[in-house]
Amino acid sequence: MTIQRRTILKGALASTAAVAMPNLVRAQAAPFRIGLLTVKTGPLAQGGIQMEQGLATFLKEKNSTLGGRKVELITADTGGNPAGARTKAQEVVERDKVDIILGPLAAFELLAITDYVRQKQIPLISVAAAEDVTQRNVNPWIIRPTATSGQCSHVMADYAAKEMKLKRMATISEDFAFGHEQVGAFLRVFEENGGKIVKKLWPPLNAPDFTPFIAQIGQVDGVFTGFAGSNPLKFLRAYSDLGLKGQIPITGGWTALDDALLKSFGDEAVGAISATYYTADHGTESNKRFVAAMAKDYDVIAGAYSAGMYIAGQCIEAAIAKLDGKTDDKTAVMAALKAVSLTDTPRGPISFDQNGNVVGEVFIRRCERQGGKLVNKTIKTYEKVSQFWTYDPAEFVKQPVYSRDYPPAKNLQ
Known part of the structure; x- marks a missing residue:
């Protein structure tokens, strides 16, 4: 009887293990x-x-x-x-x-x-x-x-004010959260460095034509763009068609002149400056x-x-x-x-x-034509860039999130 009980118990344990082990293997x-x-x-x-x-x-x-x-x-x-x-x-x-x-x-x-x-x-x-x-x-x-949204825009504003010496700028971006936050960040840093944002333009995301908005840019010495997706292509082509390329410099956030778009651009993109967390070079x-x-x-x-x-x-x-x-x-x-x-x-x-x-790093690039192809050439690197830029994080979050109306634009004309 003792031998039989041990045999039965051994068989039961083996049966349990046979069920458990496949489950364990599958989980692993x-x-x-x-x-x-x-x-x-x-x-x-x-x-x-x-x-x-x-x-x-x-x-x-x-x-x-x-x-x-x-x-x-x-x-x-x-x-x-x-x-x-x-x-x-x-x-x-x-x-x-x-x-x-x-x-x-x-x-x-x-x-x-x-x-x-x-x-x-x-x-x-x-x-x-x-x-x-x-x-x-x-x-x-x-x-x-x-x-x-604002991390690269902070950098672009710093470069526009300090290196490009721009004083009066217009901003233009789609009328949605990403555009609002990019423009808010740019405006804050640019104006803190002595510049003025004199025009803010908000085309809808699905705008068929940017010409009516570009016509409102007015007397400025630079433009900041926050377009995303395929809209940078439409914007720069319209901007060039209106004869503004070469007259008023274009700057942009990381989506404005993304490297992946370069095959679709023509000469309308040459000379444009962008700030981005990634650059192909x-x-x-x-x-x-x-x-x-x-x-x-x-x-x-x-x-x-x-x-x-x-x-x-x-x-x-x-x-x-x-x-x-x-x-x-x-x-x-x-x-x-x-x-x-x-x-x-x-x-x-x-x-x-x-x-x-x-x-991480944020790169300032200039779009150039090299060997018949458009490339973004890195011209300056900002190291260890935080979402809070140079501001104290505790003080930063006491202010409202960047939006269509914050920071307030005090120099609009």
């Missing part, structure tokens, strides 16, 4: 699932497609394995609107069970999903530049390795690989949207490696992401501030 081998929220239709689609290309380039380089974990990518088209962003965020989290969200593209999309991300406690790495998710209303489930080893792979696989020049997603992949890889591949604890994943500090990315060294926003 489960892919790390990334949900990419991007835009494939409408005026912002060009940037959205670049986002997908940049992430695909990184995953191909890594054989879809990050920190020892296989990666599965689920891509969702938000349509470039808040409702679409909310719907797709819910789908990738609740239906597809992703471990992390990358994206979305537009500031108004990020604002539409930030409460949902907080509620679901799902890590998100953002390209969208909505300021307040890393400033006054910090979302602890978000990091941003690209830039806030940067000399890091990872950027050399990235630029070459984007050219080979997609026949495009690498730009900031695609670089942002490549860097997001680097951040995920570093976090998974730090956690030895164990990503079930989402709080631990977020802590690992915020602690990421990388020396070799396509944009140079990066780290994150206490709110999850990147601290």
Whole structure:
């Protein structure tokens, strides 16, 4: 009887192990699932497609394995609107069970999903530049390795005032959150350095023609543009057609003269100055690989949207490696992401501030024609640029978020 009981017990344990071990193996081998929220239709689609290309380039380089974990990518088209962003965020989290969200593209999309991300406690790495998710209303489930709306605009304003010696400028950008925040940041720094913004123009995102707005620019010695997606092309062509190219210098934020757009531009872009967190001529080893792979696989020049997603992949890889591949604890994943500090990315060294926003280099470039091709040539690099610029963070967040009317424009004519 004793032998029989032992035999039965041994058989039962073996049976339990046979059931448990496959489950354990499956859990250990489960892919790390990334949900990419991007835009494939409408005026912002060009940037959205670049986002997908940049992430695909990184995953191909890594054989879809990050920190020892296989990666599965689920891509969702938000349509470039808040409702679409909310719907797709819910789908990738609740239906597809992703471990992390990358994206979305537009500031108004990020604002539409930030409460949902907080509620679901799902890590998100953002390209969208909505300021307040890393400033006054910090979302602890978000990091941003690209830039806030104003981060590059602060730099552009500093350069316009101090190096270009501009005094009277007009601003023109789409009438939405990203444009408002870019212009607000530019206005603040430019006027604090002695300049005056004498005209602010707000075309709608889907404006068919920028000519009526350009005609209102008036007597200025420079223009700041915050256009995104395909709108920079339409704007500069209209600007040139009206005979203003070469007369009034054009400056812009990181979307205004993105490297990925250069194949579509003509001479209307030559001489334009932009400030950006990524430039294709940067000399890091990872950027050399990235630029070459984007050219080979997609026949495009690498730009900031695609670089942002490549860097997001680097951040995920570093976090998974730090956690030895164990990503079930989402709080631990977020802590690992915020602690990421990388020396070799396509944009140079990066780290994150206490709110999850990147601290890194910002580049001033001039668009030139070299060997028959348009290129953005870096002419100055600002190092360790924070979302708070040179301001004290505690004092910065006491002020309202940059908007259509803040800071107030005191010199409009």
